[in-house]
Amino acid sequence: MDARIQNSVVANLAARPAPVESGPFVIGVDPGTDNPGINYATPRPGADITSADVSALVEAFKNVNRKPRLEYVVNCAPGLEALLLAAGFAVEERHEYLTCLSGSLTPPPTPEGFVLSEPATDADREAMVTAQHAAFGAPPAAVDADVARMSRLQSRGGVAFMAVAPDGTCVAGGQAVPPHDAVSEVAGIATRPEYRRRGIAAALTAAVTSRLFAAGTEIAWLEASGPDSWRVYERIGYRPTGSRLYIALP
Template sequence: MDVRIQQSVVANLSNRPAPVEVGPFVIGMDPTTASPHINYATPHPGAVITAADVTALVAAFRAADRKPRLEYVISCAPGLEALLVAAGFIVEARHTYLVCVPGALTTPPTLDHLKLYEPGTDAERAALIGAQNEAFGGDPVASSADVARLRRQQEAGGVIVMAITDDGTCAGGGGAAPPTGAVSEVAGIAVRGPYRRRGLAGAITAEITRRLFTTGTEITWLEASSEDSWRIYERVGYRPTGERLYIGLG
């Protein structure tokens, strides 16, 4: 399972607008943003990695004026962390990822006064991004680059779901990367403050996952940012499976 998840990360980064291959690594470059949460690297699973490879990776990031940063499944590159730390990288976090497969998904009850559907216009995409940004403590105004990025994700086969109230307000939403190798990452599950504690996060997660399974996806995975979200994901069928590392260089 770890290898399939890591392969999906490699594929996702390779589908960025300007990916860069550096030896055993791929950097998912996106010229429209400097965010280190979008522009990061990951190793090909099972690749032999040396200190010289890490040096070349850092140089590639510097040449692109981006922060050197990686996210990867730890078991797929067991000696990499030591090489990165020796090069000055600092561990940001270790997260357990959770997996759901067809047959394990549990669909929660339908929510009153809330509709789940996929945005079809840029105005709807902007409303969803604004709700996500607000939920995560960011700028509630979506940039045109953010909207274009979400549109490209949909056009490439990704799944996006937003929750709309009876009066047309976007209460939250989330999405999933285009499946590769029948694997897709679910991410960005967000609910605005006034709509929390109603089961909406679980409903959004389940709907995204359901849509993926109906198109032939075999494995969906995600990460939980807190104990509350962990419980939400477990209630709809996700189970802890492996460990991922987040590590960066200042």
């Protein structure tokens, strides 16, 4: 399972608008943003990695004017963390990832009065990303690059869903990257603070996951940001499966 998840990350980064290959690493570069959560590297699973490879990776990041940063499944590159620490990197976070198979998904009911739908226009995408920004404490409104990124994700086979309140306000959003080898990451599940604890996140996650399975995806995976979201995901059928590391050069 770890290798399939890691390979899906490699494929996702390689599909960025301006990806960079650096030895055993792929850097996903998006010219529309310098956000380290979008522009990062990951190793190919099972690759032999040396300190020289790490030095070359840092240089490759400098060449594209991005912060050296990696996300990866730990078991797929067991000796990499030591090499990165020796090069001056610092661990940001360690997360367990959760997976869901079609037979274990248990969709909850959509909270009364709210409507879940896929953003079909740029106005929809702007409203959805703005709601996600509000939830994550990011810039208050979506910009053209955000809208273009979401449109590109959908056009390549990814999934996006938004939740709209009875007054027409978009209050939550979430997406999944285009599947690779029938594996897809569900990400960005976010609800505006004033609408939390109503079951919206669970319904939204289930809607995204259901759409993936309907299109032939076999494994959906995600990471929980804390105990509350962990419980939400477990209730709808996600289960802890492996560990991922977030590490960057300060």
